[in-house]
Amino acid sequence: MRRVYLIALLIGLGTSAFAGGYRVSFQGVRQASMGLTSVMHARDASIAFYNPAGLAFVEGKLSIAAGGFGIINNVKWQNPGTLESAETDSPLGTPIYFAASYRPIEDVTVGVSFTTPFGSTVTWPEDWAGKANITEISMKSYFIQPTVAVKFNEWFSAGAGFIYAMGSVNLQRTMSVAGNDIGLEIEDTDAHGLGFNIGAYFRPSQRVNIGLAYRSGIDMKANYGEVAWSNVPSALSTTMPFSTNEFNAMLPLVSEFLAGFSYQATSKLMLAGEVSVHGWGKYKNLDIQLQNTETGDTYDSYATKNFIDRAVWKVGGEYQATDMLAIRLGYYFDEFVSPADYWSPETPDTSRHSINGGLGLTFGGFNIDAFGQYTMGVERFVQNVETGFQGDVNLTAISFGLGLSYNFN
Numbered sequence: 001m002r003r004v005y006l007i008a009l010l011i012g013l014g015t016s017a018f019a020g021g022y023r024v025s026f027q028g029v030r031q032a033s034m035g036l037t038s039v040m041h042a043r044d045a046s047i048a049f050y051n052p053a054g055l056a057f058v059e060g061k062l063s064i065a066a067g068g069f070g071i072i073n074n075v076k077w078q079n080p081g082t083l084e085s086a087e088t089d090s091p092l093g094t095p096i097y098f099a100a101s102y103r104p105i106e107d108v109t110v111g112v113s114f115t116t117p118f119g120s121t122v123t124w125p126e127d128w129a130g131k132a133n134i135t136e137i138s139m140k141s142y143f144i145q146p147t148v149a150v151k152f153n154e155w156f157s158a159g160a161g162f163i164y165a166m167g168s169v170n171l172q173r174t175m176s177v178a179g180n181d182i183g184l185e186i187e188d189t190d191a192h193g194l195g196f197n198i199g200a201y202f203r204p205s206q207r208v209n210i211g212l213a214y215r216s217g218i219d220m221k222a223n224y225g226e227v228a229w230s231n232v233p234s235a236l237s238t239t240m241p242f243s244t245n246e247f248n249a250m251l252p253l254v255s256e257f258l259a260g261f262s263y264q265a266t267s268k269l270m271l272a273g274e275v276s277v278h279g280w281g282k283y284k285n286l287d288i289q290l291q292n293t294e295t296g297d298t299y300d301s302y303a304t305k306n307f308i309d310r311a312v313w314k315v316g317g318e319y320q321a322t323d324m325l326a327i328r329l330g331y332y333f334d335e336f337v338s339p340a341d342y343w344s345p346e347t348p349d350t351s352r353h354s355i356n357g358g359l360g361l362t363f364g365g366f367n368i369d370a371f372g373q374y375t376m377g378v379e380r381f382v383q384n385v386e387t388g389f390q391g392d393v394n395l396t397a398i399s400f401g402l403g404l405s406y407n408f409n
Helices: 002-016 029-033 052-057
Strands: 062-078 085-087 096-105 108-115 119-123 136-151 156-177 180-205 208-215 218-230 246-253 256-264 269-278 285-291 298-304 310-320 325-334 352-363 366-377 380-383 390-408
Touching: 029 062, 029 325, 029 352, 029 366, 029 390, 052 108, 052 136, 052 156, 052 180, 052 208, 062 119, 136 180, 156 218, 180 246
Parallel strands: none
Antiparallel strands: 062 085, 062 096, 062 390, 096 108, 108 136, 119 136, 136 156, 156 180, 180 208, 180 218, 208 256, 218 246, 246 285, 256 269, 269 310, 285 298, 310 325, 325 352, 352 366, 366 390, 380 390
C-alpha cells in the first residue's frame, strides 16, 4: 500500500510540475488589440519578437517600444459524479515586453527584445479535491533576443535572432498518505535554454504587407532545483521520494510558425489575418529525477503528456478615425492542446474564443496604445488516466494592457 501512495504522488508530480508549456501571446499591445495578428505589423521595434525581418521596415533610425499586461483568469471545475467543485483564486498575471532597434546603415537594422512568452500562475483552494495535483503554481519565462534584419530592396527583407531563455518555477501541492497530509514544494530559479527566430517580410505594394516567421522550440533545463517536504511521518522520512531534496527536469517551450498579411482596404481601414502553428506535439512526456544529495539516491518519475500540434486563427483590423486616434478590433480561436486523458489542473487547458479591442493615440513619432480582451472557454470533460482526476472544466479571462513606443528619425 505504501508503494501505491508513492507512485500516485510521483505521477501527480510528473503531471503537474511544470505545466503544459503555457504560451502567453502578449508581446505587443497594438498587435494584441487586433486579435494577436503580429507578423506583418512593422510600426515599431516590438515586431522583433514576432518577425525579425520586420525591423527593416520600421520607420525611423531608432525605435523603442515597451508595455505591460494584466491577466485575470477564472477557472471552474466540478466532478459530475460527486458534485464536488472548486474555483481558482489566481493572482494577477503581468507579462511585459521591451524592444529597441537601430539602423546603423541604410539597409541593415539591429535590435534587441525582452519578453515573457511562456508562463502559468494558478492558485486552487488548499483543501480542494485535486490538491494532490496542485494547489499553487507560478511558472515564468524570460526571452532575451538580439536581432539583425537586412533590407534587400523596397519590397523584401529577411532577419534572424538568437534567443537566450531563462525561467523559474514554484509548485505546491498536498498529498494524503496513510492519513497524513504531506506537503510538497519544488522550486527552481535558474532554468535556461537556447533558441532562434527567423523571418521574411514582403511589401509587394503600399497596400499589402506579408510576414513569415519561425521561432524554434527551446528545451528549458531545470537542474538542481530545490525539493522541500513538510509533515512527513518519521517512518517515511528516510524513504524515497520523501528523503529527496533536489530535482532535475526539462520542459519544452515549443516552436511556432507564423504566416500573415495586412491589407490597406481604404485610406483609413487596415485589415489583417494570421495563422500561427504551435508545435505542442513535441511534448510527449515529462521526466523528472528526484535526488537525495547526501546519499546520491535518485527516484525517476514519468508522466505522459501527448500534447497536440495546433493552429491558432486570428483576424483583426484598425480604423484610423482621426490623424491622432486609431480604433482596433480582433478575434482569435485557440483550440485545446492537452488531451482529456492526460489533462492536469495546473494549466487548465480548454478551447477558447477571444474578442480583442483597443485604442491608439499618436503624437508625432510617439504612440500610446491601450488594449482589452475577453476570453470565453469551451466547457469540456477531462479524465486523467494516470492520476484519476476527472470533471467538467471551463474558464473565462479578462486581459488588459498599455504600451508606449517612439520612433526617432
